[in-house]
Amino acid sequence: MNFGTHILFFIICFYFIINTIHSSSTNSSESNPDSFVLTCGVTSEARDSDGRNWIPDSKFLSSADSIPAKAKYQDPSLPSTIPYMNARIFTSEFTYKFRISPKTRHWVRLHFYPSSYSKFDPSIALFNVNINDYTLLSNFSASITAQALTQAYIIREFSVPPIQSDSLTVTFTPSSLDNDSYAFINGIEIISMPEIFQSVPMVGFSAQFIDANHSALQTMFRLNVGGQYIPANNDSSLSRTWYDDSPYLYGAASGVTSEADKNVTIRYPANVPKYIAPADVYSTARTMGIDPRVNQNYNLTWVFQVDANFTYVVRFHFCDYQVSKINQRVFDIFINNQTAQQSADVIAWAGSMGVPVYKDFATHVNDKNGELWVALHPSLSMNPEFYDAILNGLEIFKINDTDGNLAGPNPVPSPMLQKALSREEERSFAKSQSYSRSALIGGIGGGVAGGALVLAIIVFVKHKKRIDNGKKSSIAGWLPLYGSSYSSAPKSNGSKSLSTLGGALCRHFSLPEIKLATQNFNESQVIGVGGFGKVYKGIVDGGIKVAIKRSNPSSEQGVHEFQTEIDLLSKLRHRHLVSLIGACEEEHEMILVYDYMANGTLREHLYNSKKPPLSWKQRLEICIGAARGLHYLHTGAKYTIIHRDVKTTNILLDDKWVAKVSDFGLSRTGASLNETHVSTMVKGSFGYLDPEYFRRQKLTDKSDVYSFGVVLFEVLCGRPALNSSLPHEQVSLADWALSCHKKGILETIIDPCIREEINCNCLQKFAEAAVNCLSDQGIDRPSMGAVLWNLEFALQLQLNPDRPNLVAEQKANNAYVMHTKLLSIEEESDNGKDSPDAIFSLIVNPQGR
Numbered sequence: 092m093n094f095g096t097h098i099l100f101f102i103i104c105f106y107f108i109i110n111t112i113h114s115s116s117t118n119s120s121e122s123n124p125d126s127f128v129l130t131c132g133v134t135s136e137a138r139d140s141d142g143r144n145w146i147p148d149s150k151f152l153s154s155a156d157s158i159p160a161k162a163k164y165q166d167p168s169l170p171s172t173i174p175y176m177n178a179r180i181f182t183s184e185f186t187y188k189f190r191i192s193p194k195t196r197h198w199v200r201l202h203f204y205p206s207s208y209s210k211f212d213p214s215i216a217l218f219n220v221n222i223n224d225y226t227l228l229s230n231f232s233a234s235i236t237a238q239a240l241t242q243a244y245i246i247r248e249f250s251v252p253p254i255q256s257d258s259l260t261v262t263f264t265p266s267s268l269d270n271d272s273y274a275f276i277n278g279i280e281i282i283s284m285p286e287i288f289q290s291v292p293m294v295g296f297s298a299q300f301i302d303a304n305h306s307a308l309q310t311m312f313r314l315n316v317g318g319q320y321i322p323a324n325n326d327s328s329l330s331r332t333w334y335d336d337s338p339y340l341y342g343a344a345s346g347v348t349s350e351a352d353k354n355v356t357i358r359y360p361a362n363v364p365k366y367i368a369p370a371d372v373y374s375t376a377r378t379m380g381i382d383p384r385v386n387q388n389y390n391l392t393w394v395f396q397v398d399a400n401f402t403y404v405v406r407f408h409f410c411d412y413q414v415s416k417i418n419q420r421v422f423d424i425f426i427n428n429q430t431a432q433q434s435a436d437v438i439a440w441a442g443s444m445g446v447p448v449y450k451d452f453a454t455h456v457n458d459k460n461g462e463l464w465v466a467l468h469p470s471l472s473m474n475p476e477f478y479d480a481i482l483n484g485l486e487i488f489k490i491n492d493t494d495g496n497l498a499g500p501n502p503v504p505s506p507m508l509q510k511a512l513s514r515e516e517e518r519s520f521a522k523s524q525s526y527s528r529s530a531l532i533g534g535i536g537g538g539v540a541g542g543a544l545v546l547a548i549i550v551f552v553k554h555k556k557r558i559d560n561g562k563k564s565s566i567a568g569w570l571p572l573y574g575s576s577y578s579s580a581p582k583s584n585g586s587k588s589l590s591t592l593g594g595a596l597c598r599h600f601s602l603p604e605i606k607l608a609t610q611n612f613n614e615s616q617v618i619g620v621g622g623f624g625k626v627y628k629g630i631v632d633g634g635i636k637v638a639i640k641r642s643n644p645s646s647e648q649g650v651h652e653f654q655t656e657i658d659l660l661s662k663l664r665h666r667h668l669v670s671l672i673g674a675c676e677e678e679h680e681m682i683l684v685y686d687y688m689a690n691g692t693l694r695e696h697l698y699n700s701k702k703p704p705l706s707w708k709q710r711l712e713i714c715i716g717a718a719r720g721l722h723y724l725h726t727g728a729k730y731t732i733i734h735r736d737v738k739t740t741n742i743l744l745d746d747k748w749v750a751k752v753s754d755f756g757l758s759r760t761g762a763s764l765n766e767t768h769v770s771t772m773v774k775g776s777f778g779y780l781d782p783e784y785f786r787r788q789k790l791t792d793k794s795d796v797y798s799f800g801v802v803l804f805e806v807l808c809g810r811p812a813l814n815s816s817l818p819h820e821q822v823s824l825a826d827w828a829l830s831c832h833k834k835g836i837l838e839t840i841i842d843p844c845i846r847e848e849i850n851c852n853c854l855q856k857f858a859e860a861a862v863n864c865l866s867d868q869g870i871d872r873p874s875m876g877a878v879l880w881n882l883e884f885a886l887q888l889q890l891n892p893d894r895p896n897l898v899a900e901q902k903a904n905n906a907y908v909m910h911t912k913l914l915s916i917e918e919e920s921d922n923g924k925d926s927p928d929a930i931f932s933l934i935v936n937p938q939g940r
């Protein structure tokens with residue numbers, strides 16, 4: 092961390108402290124006497140960024156033998172300073188004691204942030220955690236686990252059955268494997284819960300059951316299938332977090348997602364209490380698709396990485412809100428190649444449409460790679476009306492073994508990640524040097540405006556490479572709860588195996604598969620060349636077209652960006668983001684496999700190309716699509732994702748001219764929605780760089796907005812962002828367009844191919860949006876959501892030049908749109924018919940949904 096980021100870090104800390112003081116004064120503490128939410132190593136209570144109250148752990152200590160400590164560094168991906176920035180450290184066995192009701196089951200959540208605490212090195216902490224007679228963790232290393240999962244912090248969730256005692260004791264014991272080892276904990280939640288488990292049938296054994304209700308369980312996965320992330324504070328009193336299922340889907344056949352119509356209400360029957368899962372889980376689903384021939388030939392499949400040699404309870408949540416009769420949609424459920432349920436018919440189980448039902452199955456995982464497969468396939472033998480399957484939610488719990496043990500081994504980082512980590516260490520030596528250089532350049536950029544900035548950029552270009560090498564990349568993850576064990580399993584048995592890259596699951600391709608797909612990296616298949624290496628087109632699975640990005644083995648920075656891209660893309664799905672299908676990491680190759688984009692990059696349709704020019708309407712639609720993709724990155728996931736390299740070569744077009752944002756190699760995540768800037772070395776592409784980011788090295792989502800403004804002018808003017816062959820004042824498109832707009836002569840620089848076509852009101856709106864994006868100060872720039880709205884509006888002005896009442900509508904709704912994330916929710920659906928009118932009316936009439 093350099094000097095600049097230090098200062099920033101302190102400012103952030105200070106901000107958080109002030110914030111915390113503020114919010115704790117408006118407090119109402121946990122009302123449930125049988126529940127405890129503790130932030131460890133502190134003396135006063137505090138609220139986290141979701142407004143949840145955490146009380147100090149001091150009252151529950153059974154001895155004084157512990158050390159309160161504060162983390163030295165705050166990772167930008169921490170969701171909140173509470174409970175992560177403080178810890179309690181134990182150098183010998185130590186127990187917390189909670190008086191609880193002996194008849195109740197409890198959630199136990201443990202929060203760990205493996206960071207440096209005063210003189211304690213996080214890599215030395217190795218310890219066991221027990222609750223009464225159960226072993227939850229043994230020889231656990233939070234730092235190894237965090238590294239393998241590429242996450243800054245870890246949450247482990249357990250559920251402990253009623254114990255024959257009125258106190259729950261949580262014991263931390265430093266491992267006996269190492270004399271110096273110590274234990275630590277940042278946060279503990281003990282929350283009483285209803286008994287949600289019962290006796291569960293074992294798949295593959297008739298009439299054999301496992302007693303989940305008398306066992307402790309560890310939550311491995313909890314997914315809102317076909318839906319979105321649901322934060323803990325939106326899920327009743329059980330405060331569970333539900334995640335998107337798409338990272339766990341196997342292969343390219345991912346079915347379609349849907350959402351219940353607003354007129355279907357979710358009605359919980361007597362045997363499905365509301366706390367089983369929130370209505371948001373039951374009102375979204377993934378189904379197989381509409382084509383019965385396609386559905387007959389594939390399984391809708393999810394694959395999970397779990398610890399081998401344990402038994403798991405797999406809970407399926409169903410609610411059919413599309414069909415209403417028995418035998419319309421009937422399917423088989425497979426778990427690890429065995430039939431768990433034949434002829435599942437949700438309507439037959441639930442009795443009617445919109446009624447939730449859930450089913451539990453148990454399976455013992457003895458696969459040495461620790462994989463658990465779940466697959467659905469239409470039951471052809473029942474001859475249902477639709478050859479289809481549905482799933483709304485999925486939970487996977489590990490059950491304690493006969494000794495009361497739940498602990499598995501620490502995960503091992505994938506070999507590629509290990510390589511990346513050791514490189515990162517080497518790089519940290521170069522840091523101080525590269526800082527002074529970028530500070531100098533930043534100073535030039537900040538001191539002068541307009542044309543002189545171009546000069547500074549050119550200076551900067553010369554140094555770019557070295558500065559890149561000095562960047563401190565911290566890889567942030569999304570799913571801190573999951574992936575208890577990503578072993579370094581062998582991954583070369585073809586596409587049946589899944590890679591553990593970046594702690595996220597994405598399909599693994601073997602090198603022979605990739606060679607077959609690209610005709611052995613035949614040059615004739617090359618469709619692009621970038622900083623990362625070459626991009627080939629290829630065919631996999633006997634007909635699916637893909638784009639294959641092969642890293643150049645000599646590319647130094649590739650490893651990080653490869654990793655970041657997998658981390659991000661495998662967890663994000665959106666109609667306007669390029670989908671990652673899989674990866675290959677054999678024999679020093681780093682290869683990513685994406686959806687094929689038949690129409691290439693946006694830039695190649697704008698200038699310096701023999702392709703026919705795009706019409707103005709096409710251009711507008713493409714800009715709208717790209718804006719949606721960026722808007723989703725900024726607001727749709729739990730963390731703000733800043734793309735950092737928005738430009739016309741990173742906007743790709745598929746065969747239907749749908750725009751997709753690509754290339755997340757440089758992306759960074761903001762810590763949370765409230766704290767959307769990250770301090771970092773300047774990266775990005777020249778001509779598109781936000782001047783504020785350049786001056787202050789403060790990256791925000793508004794940096795993307797700036798770059799997008801440049802894209803808008805590129806689209807309008809049909810010329811590159813930088814063109815050094817032009818007269819001085821025209822070199823930078825951003826400066827040139829702004830000055831022409833100011834003088835009222837913007838029409839003169841419009842691409843001649845479209846000049847006649849553009850409606851003047853539309854042009855005005857479009858130019859206004861682009862000019863606002865280019866505001867010098869980030870704070871003056873609109874959000875991506877507002878840009879999107881203005882582009883939609885511009886398109887309407889183009890298509891319906893005679894609708895005068897549009898302006899009034901805009902005034903009425905602008906405020907609403909500015910403050911809503913409406914669009915990001917809508918966009919998840921794959922069947923998006925991009926009728927601009929439909930989408931537009933959806934925006935202007937939000938109540939209509």
Ligand SMILES: *[C@@H]1O[C@H](CO)[C@@H](O)[C@H](O)[C@H]1NC(C)=O
Binds near residue numbers: 399400
């Ligand atoms: C699972 O159990 C088998 C047989 O007892 C053993 O050989 C294997 O190493 C175990 N696997 C793990 C990951 O513990």
Ligand SMILES: *[C@@H]1O[C@H](CO)[C@@H](O)[C@H](O)[C@H]1NC(C)=O
Binds near residue numbers: 389390427428466468
């Ligand atoms: C679906 O999965 C089952 C169980 O693993 C398998 O027997 C079947 O062949 C699969 N069907 C298809 C079409 O892949």
Ligand SMILES: *[C@@H]1O[C@H](CO)[C@@H](O)[C@H](O)[C@H]1NC(C)=O
Binds near residue numbers: 307491492493495496
């Ligand atoms: C879990 O541990 C408890 C206590 O040791 C034991 O009674 C129970 O049988 C175990 N559960 C399973 C499924 O082995």
